[in-house]
Each structure stands twice: as C-alpha cells, then as structure tokens.
Amino acid sequence: xxxxxxxxxxxxxxxxxxxxxxxxxxxxxxxxxxxxxxxxxxxxxxxxxxxxxxxxxxxxxxxxxxxxxxxxxxxxxxxxxxxxxxxxxxxxxxxxxxxxxxxxxxxxxxxxxxxxxxxxxxxxxxxxxxxxxxxxxxxxxxxxxxxxxxxxxxxxxxxxxxxxxxxxxxxxxxxxxxxxxxxxxxxxxxxxxxxxxxxxxxxxxxxxxxxxxxxxxxxxxxxxxxxxxxxxxxxxxxxxxxxxxxxxxxxxxxxxxxxxxxxxxxxxxxxxxxxxxxxxxxxxxxxxxxxxxxxxxxxxxxxxxxxxxxxxxxxxxxxxxxxxxxxxxxx
Amino acid sequence: xxxxxxxxxxxxxxxxxxxxxxxxxxxxxxxxxxxxxxxxxxxxxxxxxxxxxxxxxxxxxxxxxxxxxxxxxxxxxxxxxxxxxxxxxxxxxxxxxxxxxxxxxxxxxxxxxxxxxxxxxxxxxxxxxxxxxxxxxxxxxxxxxxxxxxxxxxxxxxxxxxxxxxxxxxxxxxxxxxxxxxxxxxxxxxxxxxxxxxxxxxxxxxxxxxxxxxxxxxxxxxxxxxxxxxxxxxxxxxxxxxxxxxxxxxxxxxxxxxxxxxxxxxxxxxxxxxxxxxxxxxxxxxxxxxxxxxxxxxxxxxxxxxxxxxxxxxxxxxxxxxxxxxxxxxx
DNA sequence: TTGAAAGCGCTAACAA
DNA sequence: TTGTTAGCGCTTTCAA
Numbered sequence: 001x002x003x004x005x006x007x008x009x010x011x012x013x014x015x016x017x018x019x020x021x022x023x024x025x026x027x028x029x030x031x032x033x034x035x036x037x038x039x040x041x042x043x044x045x046x047x048x049x050x051x052x053x054x055x056x057x058x059x060x061x062x063x064x065x066x067x068x069x070x071x072x073x074x075x076x077x078x079x080x081x082x083x084x085x086x087x088x089x090x091x092x093x094x095x096x097x098x099x100x101x102x103x104x105x106x107x108x109x110x111x112x113x114x115x116x117x118x119x120x121x122x123x124x125x126x127x128x129x130x131x132x133x134x135x136x137x138x139x140x141x142x143x144x145x146x147x148x149x150x151x152x153x154x155x156x157x158x159x160x161x162x163x164x165x166x167x168x169x170x171x172x173x174x175x176x177x178x179x180x181x182x183x184x185x186x187x188x189x190x191x192x193x194x195x196x197x198x199x200x201x202x203x204x205x206x207x208x209x210x211x212x213x214x215x216x217x218x219x220x221x222x223x224x225x226x227x228x229x230x231x232x233x234x235x236x237x238x239x240x241x242x243x244x245x246x247x248x249x250x251x252x253x254x255x256x257x258x259x260x261x262x263x264x265x266x267x268x269x270x271x272x273x274x275x276x277x278x279x280x281x282x283x284x285x286x287x288x289x290x291x292x293x294x295x296x297x298x299x300x301x302x303x304x305x306x307x308x309x310x311x312x313x314x315x316x317x318x319x320x321x322x323x324x325x326x327x328x329x330x331x
Numbered sequence: 332x333x334x335x336x337x338x339x340x341x342x343x344x345x346x347x348x349x350x351x352x353x354x355x356x357x358x359x360x361x362x363x364x365x366x367x368x369x370x371x372x373x374x375x376x377x378x379x380x381x382x383x384x385x386x387x388x389x390x391x392x393x394x395x396x397x398x399x400x401x402x403x404x405x406x407x408x409x410x411x412x413x414x415x416x417x418x419x420x421x422x423x424x425x426x427x428x429x430x431x432x433x434x435x436x437x438x439x440x441x442x443x444x445x446x447x448x449x450x451x452x453x454x455x456x457x458x459x460x461x462x463x464x465x466x467x468x469x470x471x472x473x474x475x476x477x478x479x480x481x482x483x484x485x486x487x488x489x490x491x492x493x494x495x496x497x498x499x500x501x502x503x504x505x506x507x508x509x510x511x512x513x514x515x516x517x518x519x520x521x522x523x524x525x526x527x528x529x530x531x532x533x534x535x536x537x538x539x540x541x542x543x544x545x546x547x548x549x550x551x552x553x554x555x556x557x558x559x560x561x562x563x564x565x566x567x568x569x570x571x572x573x574x575x576x577x578x579x580x581x582x583x584x585x586x587x588x589x590x591x592x593x594x595x596x597x598x599x600x601x602x603x604x605x606x607x608x609x610x611x612x613x614x615x616x617x618x619x620x621x622x623x624x625x626x627x628x629x630x631x632x633x634x635x636x637x638x639x640x641x642x643x644x645x646x647x648x649x650x651x652x653x654x655x656x657x658x659x660x661x662x
Numbered sequence: 663t664t665g666a667a668a669g670c671g672c673t674a675a676c677a678a
Numbered sequence: 679t680t681g682t683t684a685g686c687g688c689t690t691t692c693a694a
Contacts, residue, residue, distance in 0.1 A: 011664055013689060025663060042440040046386060047687035049377040050670050056441070057420070065402040065409075068603065075396050078423050082434070087441055089388070090421040092409050103413070109373040110387070110418055246607065272399065276577065278609040342680055344673055356679060378671035381686050 012036070016043065049111070057087040058299055059107030063095045063119040067215075068271040069241070069288060070118070073140060076292020077116055084300050086113070093119045095214070101126040108135055114299045120144050121183045136302040140295045143185040150302070150311040152295040156186060156268070157193035159284030159317030163238055163266045164197035166282070166319055170327045172236040172264060176208040178223045178248060179240025180215040187211070190240055190268065208232055212244060220247020228255055235263060235328035242267035242274050242283055245324075249277070260326035270320055279323035286317050343367070347374065380442070388418040389630055390438030394426045394450040398546075399602040400572070400619060401449070404471060407623020408447055415631050417444070424450045426545070432457040439466055445630045451475050452514045467633040471626045474516040481633070481642040483626040487517060487599070488524035490615030490648030494569055494597045495528035497613070497650055501658045503567040503595060507539040509554045509579060510571025511546040518542070521571055521599065539563055543575060551578020559586055566594060566659035573598035573605050573614055576655075580608070591657035601651055610654035617648050 008028075015024050015032035035041070049055045058081055062070050078088045089112060091103035100119050104126050107115060118140040120127040130137045131147035139151045167175050177194040180187045191209050198207040210226055212219035220243060227234065228251065239245035245267030252259055259265050259279055267274065270285035294313050301309035339359075346355050346363035366372070380386045389412055393401050409419045420443060422434035431450050435457050438446060449471040451458040461468045462478035470482040498506050508525040511518045522540050529538040541557055543550035551574060558565065559582065570576035576598030583590055590596050590610055598605065601616035625644050632640035 008664070010666085010689070014664085017689090028663080044381070044687055045441050046377050046380040047670090048689075050375070050381050050672085050687080051689045053670080055377060060421075065396075065406050066603070068399070071396040071402055074421070075423055075425075078396075078421055082422065082437070087420050087437075088422075089418045090391075090405070090409055091413065091419075092406055106413070106418075110376050246604075272397070273577075273604045273608075277604075277607060339681065341673070341682085345680085348673085359679080375671055378686090379673075381671080381688085382673045384686080 053111075054113055055111045056085065057089050057110070057112050058296075059089045059091065059104075059110070059112035059115045061091050061093060061100065061103055061107070061115065061117045061119050063093055065092050067243075069269050069286075072288030073118065073292040073295075076289040076294075077296045078292075080293045080296030080300070084296075086300070095119070097121065097124065097126070100124065104130065108133070114138070114303055116140060116295050116299060118142065120185075122185050122188070123183060136299065138295050138299050138302070140291060141186060145185075148311075150298055150309075152291055152298060152313040153186075153315070154286035154291060154317050155314040156190045156284070156286075156317065159268065159286070159319060160190045160193035160238070161197045162317075162319040163268075163282075163284055164194060164201065164203075166321060167236045167238065167264060167266065167325060168201045168203060170236075170264065170325060172328050173203055174232070174234045175203060175236040175238060176210065176227060176232060176234040177238045177240070178210050178212065178220065178227060178244055180212055180219070180244065182211055184215075187240060194238060208234070212240075212247075215241050215243055217243050217247040217250070220244030221251045222247070224248040224251035228252075236325070237263060237265045239265060239267045242269050242271040242281060245274075245281055245283070246277075249324075260324050262329055264325040264328070266325055275320075275322060277324075282322045282325040283320055284317050285320050287315055290315050344374075384442075385444055386442045387416065388420050388441070388443050389627075390420045390422065390435075390441070390443035390446045392422050392424060392431065392434055392438070392446065392448045392450050394424055396423050398574075400600050400617075403619030404449065404623040404626075407620040407625075408627045409623075411624045411627030411631070415627075417631075426450070428452065428455065428457070431455065435461065439464070445469070445634055447471060447626050447630060449473065451516075453516050453519070454514060467630065469626050469630050469633070471622060472517060476516075479642075481629055481640075483622055483629060483644040484517075484646070485617035485622060485648050486645040487521050487615070487617075487648065490599065490617070490650060491521050491524040491569065492528045493648075493650040494599075494613075494615055495525060495532065495534075497652060498567045498569065498595060498597065498656060499532045499534060501567075501595065501656060503659050504534055505563070505565045506534060506567040506569060507541065507558060507563060507565040508569045508571070509541050509543065509551065509558060509575055511543055511550070511575065513542055515546075518571060525569060539565070543571075543578075546572050546574055548574050548578040548581070551575030552582045553578070555579040555582035559583075567656070568594060568596045570596060570598045573600050573602040573612060576605075576612055576614070577608075580655075591655050593660055595656040595659070597656055606651075606653060608655075613653045613656040614651055615648050616651050618646055621646050 012032045015029045081088045093099040114136040116138050120142040122145045127144050128146045139149050141153045143151045199205050210223050212223035267281050267283035270283045274281040343363045346360045412419045424430040445467040451473040453476045458475050459477045470480050472484045474482045530536050541554050543554035598612050598614035601614045605612040
C-alpha cells in the first residue's frame with residue numbers, strides 16, 4: 001500500500017483522484033504520487049469497482065468478426081474506449097440469437113457499465129429488453145423496431161440512392177435489388193431507399209427485390225440463381241452488400257453471363273479486396289472505423305450523463321465506381 | 332440478497348459453488364438455487380474477484396484486427412474463453428510497440444488472470460518482461476527470442492516446405508522468397524524453412540530472400556519492385572504472406588508481367604477472397620480458428636495449474652494449389 | 663486539508 | 679452440514 005510509503009491511509013485515494021470533494025495540499029499530492037510511482041502502485045479496479053459500482057468495462061457484441069465489415073468497427077470502438085480508460089469486453093454471437101441472449105446476459109452479469117450491440121435483429125427480444133434495463137446501450141448498424149435505442153450507422157439510404165442513380169445514369173432501366181433477410185434493419189433501410197430511388201427516377205413503383213437467407217456469399221449465389229430462374233431480364237443488380245454481390249458474380253459466371261458486359265453489379269460496404277476482383281466491384285463505401293469511434297463516444301457521453309448527446313448518428317457513405325458497372329448491353 | 336429469501340448468509344455461496352470444501356444438504360441447495368432464480372440473482376464478479384483474486388477475464392492483444400488473419404484467431408479465443416466462463420478483454424496495438432506496452436500494462440493493471448499476445452516482435456521487451464511477471468501469458472503466432480513463453484502457432488515450416496516442393500515440382504529452379512521484416516519470428520521461421528527446402532532440393536544453398544518493411548500489400552509491392560530492379564530472373568515467388576503476394580501481383584502487373592505465365596506466385600495464410608482473385612492465389616492455409624481455441628485452452632490449462640499442458644503447440648498447415656502457380660515459361 | 667471509520671458483496675477460515 | 683467472523687482494497691461519509 002502506498003500509505004506506508006507515503007503517509008496517510010485514504011488521503012492517497014484523494015490525491016490520486018483529482019477533483020474529488022476536498023482539495024489536497026500540493027506537497028501531500030506530490031508525496032503520494034511519488035510514492036505510487038516508486039512502488040509501481042496501481043489501484044485495484046476490482047476493489048474500486050466494488051465501491052463505486054463501476055467496472056470500467058464496456059461490453060461489445062458483434063455478429064461475426066470474420067465478416068470483413070466488422071473489424072474496422074471494433075477497432076474504432078476499442079481505440080476510443082481505451083483512450084477513455086475503459087476496457088472492451090468482446091463477445092461474438094456468430095449471428096445466433098440464442099448466443100446473443102447468452103452473451104448479453106453474461107456481459108450484464110459481469111457488470112459492464114454499458115453495451116455496444118451490433119447484432120440486433122429488428123425483433124430481438126434480448127436487445128429490446130436492454131432498453132428497459134439500466135445498462136446504457138448503443139446499437140451499431142442494426143436497429144430494433146420495438147424500442148428507440150441510440151443508434152450509430154452508415155447513411156445507407158444515401159449510398160443506395162447514389163448507386164441507383166449511377167446505374168440509371170449508365171442507361172439501366174431494369175434494375176433489381178438482391179439483398180439479405182428482412183429481419184435486419186439494414187435490409188429494410190436499403191430496400192426502402194432502393195424503391196424510393198427507382199420510383200423517383202421513373203423506373204417502376206414496385207421494382208423487384210429478392211431477399212436471401214443471409215448476408216453471405218452463399219445466400220447471394222442462391223438468390224441470384226432465383227433471379228435467373230425468374231428470367232426478369234434485369235441488366236443491373238444492386239446487391240445488399242458485397243458478400244451478396246460476390247455470390248451474384250459467382251452465379252452469373254456459372255450461367256455464362258459476363259459482368260459488366262451482360263449484367264452490371266454494385267455492392268455495399270466496400271469490403272477489403274473487392275477492388276482487386278475481376279471486375280473490381282462498384283460499391284457503396286462505409287466508414288467502419290468512424291462508426292466504431294462514434295458508437296464508443298456516444299456510450300461515453302451516455303455514461304457521462306451528457307444531455308447533449310446525439311442519440312442517432314448517421315455517418316456519410318460514398319459510392320465508389322469501379323469496373324463491375326457499365327452501360328447495359330445494346331439491343 | 333438471496334439469504335433473506337432463502338435462509339442463511341454465506342451458505343448460499345457454497346450452495347451456488349459446487350465442489351467447495353464442505354458439502355451442502357440437498358434440500359438447502361435446492362432452496363438457495365430456487366431463491367436465486369426467483370430474485371434474478373447474479374453473484375457480483377467484482378466482489379468475488381476482490382476476494383478470490385481472480386477477475387475472470389483474459390486479456391487478448393492483437394496487432395491489427397483489420398488484417399484478415401486475425402479475426403478467425405480472435406473468434407477461436409473468444410469462443411473457448413466464454414465457454415469456460417471467462418471474458419475476453421480485447422486490445423489492438425496497430426502494430427505499434429508503444430501501444431503494445433501501454434495495453435499490456437493496462438491489462439495487467441486491470442487484473443487480467445492471463446494474457447494472450449499475438450503482437451510479439453522477437454525483441455519485444457514488453458513481452459519478455461511478461462515472462463518474469465506473475466500473469467500467465469500465451470503467445471500466438473509470434474514468439475520472442477529472449478524467453479521461452481508458451482506459444483501456439485501454425486506449422487509454417489511444413490507449409491513453406493510444401494510450397495517450395497510444389498514450385499520445384501512444376502519445374503521452377505529460380506525461386507525467391509519475398510517476405511516481411513526480420514523482427515518477427517514468423518518471418519524467420521518461414522525464411523529458414525524456405526532456405527532448407529531450397530538446399531535440400533538442390534536449388535541453391537543461398538537463395539534470394541528479400542525483406543519488406545511489413546506484412547502489407549504496399550510493402551509487398553515495394554519489395555517486388557526491388558526484385559525486378561535486381562533482374563534476378565526469378566520464375567517463381569514465394570511470398571511471406573498473402574498480403575505481400577497481393578503486392579507482388581500488383582507490381583508484376585504494372586511491369587507487364589503475367590501471373591502465372593511469366594512468374595508464379597504463392598502466398599501464405601489463405602486469407603478470405605484470395606480464391607476469387609485473377610488468378611486465384613496458391614497459398615498455405617492456416618487454421619486460424621483452431622489456433623485461437625488452442626491458445627485459449629492452453630491459457631485455461633495454465634490457469635488450472637495443469638502440469639500436463641503442452642507449452643508449445645504447432646497446428647497443421649495445408650498447401651492449397653490454385654491458379655497463380657504454373658510451370659515456368661519455356662526457354 | 664486530513665484522519666477515522668464504515669462498508670461495497672463476496673468467500674475463506676474456523677467453530678459449532 | 680451450517681453459522682460466525684473477518685477481510686479482500688478501495689472510496690466515502692463524517693469529524694477533526
């Protein structure tokens with residue numbers, strides 16, 4: 001204990017914690033800090049937490065770390081959290097609602113001061129329950145329907161709109177949207193933006209939207225197969241994300257269709273390496289790292305009781321035009 | 332408190348913790364558990380940790396979560412840790428030794444029961460110091476020279492050997508190794524295996540090995556440029572990892588050289604999507620998820636005081652032959 | 663400005 | 679098998 005080396009029992013606590021009730025003598029402060037440094041003293045966060053009811057840890061729940069969209073977000077969160085002296089307890093649900101429930105329960109049981117949840121399905125009872133609990137929670141990318149939890153996400157709608165305008169500008173008129181399951185708010189947001197843009201451009205009030213089982217390559221390949229079977233005559237596909245776009249590419253190639261000569265494809269997220277495919281993928285870039293830092297900052301603001309905190313944050317997206325989109329085949 | 336509802340003060344503790352000194356009556360146990368459930372009681376891990384000196388949390392230090400090699404490893408760690416009732420405190424150093432030092436210090440200060448470190452440079456003083464401390468530490472992929480810490484890694488040497496044999500089998504005789512900085516043990520391991528295989532196959536006792544500044548696309552592109560400038564007449568490149576291979580591909584293409592017609596390239600790690608490049612990359616696949624679970628299990632064994640624990644674990648690798656390797660140009 | 667005393671919620675000894 | 683007592687290391691009243 002630092003007291004032995006320094007002088008007093010719990011005055012040390014005050015000396016080490018600036019701006020607590022009761023100012024401390026300059027000389028005393030110096031002595032305490034000197035002793036602390038000399039003994040390599042670190043306050044025990046467990047004991048402190050036991051007393052202050054704050055663990056200094058934020059729980060972070062992600063759907064799947066091996067989905068390339070996630071790591072930049074987690075890095076952003078992690079950096080901002082550590083910078084604020086908070087730790088980052090990571091939990092991966094593998095997109096399984098049951099594991100989400102288990103992990104959230106464990107994180108709460110571990111007395112996380114707050115939660116950042118990137119796994120929320122629109123109807124997740126686990127996440128909805130969080131809104132009623134007393135653990136501040138911030139959602140990332142995916143929102144829930146039932147309750148109004150703070151949310152940080154990319155402005156997908158703007159990106160999707162830009163993508164549709166880009167395709168229309170190239171001359172495409174039969175554009176379809178191949179996307180993920182409807183229980184994710186991202187799907188709904190992007191699909192709504194797609195429909196709105198199509199209608200506004202006079203390309204149909206009820207354009208074709210096909211939903212795959214997941215935001216994966218495999219699901220993308222299957223839903224593209226479904227599109228081909230319908231023989232809808234689409235000349236351009238707007239994919240719900242890049243993985244679905246990759247699946248589409250696969251199915252198209254297998255069917256002998258060339259991209260972009262026969263069909264244009266645009267994705268969403270600008271995952272790493274999609275610029276190195278043949279053809280390089282046109283896609284809507286999101287700023288994962290910024291989403292992460294914004295989410296962490298929002299959590300910190302909530303913990304700090306900041307009433308100014310913006311509860312809903314939309315970060316800009318940008319359409320990146322590459323080789324997978326081109327004018328439709330003539331005739 | 333559960334006692335009020337049940338009956339006794341600290342008997343509850345025993346009832347909820349099976350296999351503690353002093354058996355508990357069946358009826359009592361039932362009553363306590365019933366009460367705990369009814370009141371939604373969760374033991375406070377902070378208070379428990381304060382008493383038992385165990386936080387239930389393991390610190391995980393990674394070099395860069397956005398490097399595609401890392402996420403599968405972290406997932407493996409995270410799953411095994413949670414399954415054992417431990418949390419996973421994540422810290423990302425962005426490959427910066429200073430941040431490594433800071434993060435390790437913070438994780439230790441937070442009373443992590445153990446550390447899993449995937450950032451170790453061969454000479455890292457931070458990691459070497461850990462060996463002398465009292466926090467059990469397991470290294471992942473990267474080892475340090477000075478001390479003999481437990482290490483879990485892929486059997487790179489076997490993979491590199493297989494890759495060299497593959498290239499030699501295709502008829503290549505002038506094979507070069509383009510890899511990362513020498514301060515990482517992975518570099519050294521792979522380079523040594525490369526030299527040994529080359530010598531054994533009679534392809535030179537001192538084959539060309541060029542070291543880039545990092546395991547990145549950019550460094551790979553630059554080191555490939557260096558190779559071209561030397562005009563070494565290489566017909567095959569064994570890259571230190573897939574990112575370096577991507578950089579090579581880039582430089583080669585810019586120089587008007589075709590892969591694999593003019594130069595074959597093989598990578599290492601089998602990162603996601605390298606099978607979708609043109610040409611698809613021949614590479615040594617490692618099992619990231621298994622590396623993670625093995626590391627976590629080793630940590631748990633160490634924490635459990637298991638004397639049987641294998642301190643050095645090498646996991647199998649597998650050469651995946653794709654389109655980026657072919658026989659050398661004739662003549 | 664500082665000391666003294668109490669207690670956060672739990673578990674480990676010891677006693678019954 | 680259970681109750682009692684004590685204390686983990688810190689912060690926080692309250693008094694000096």
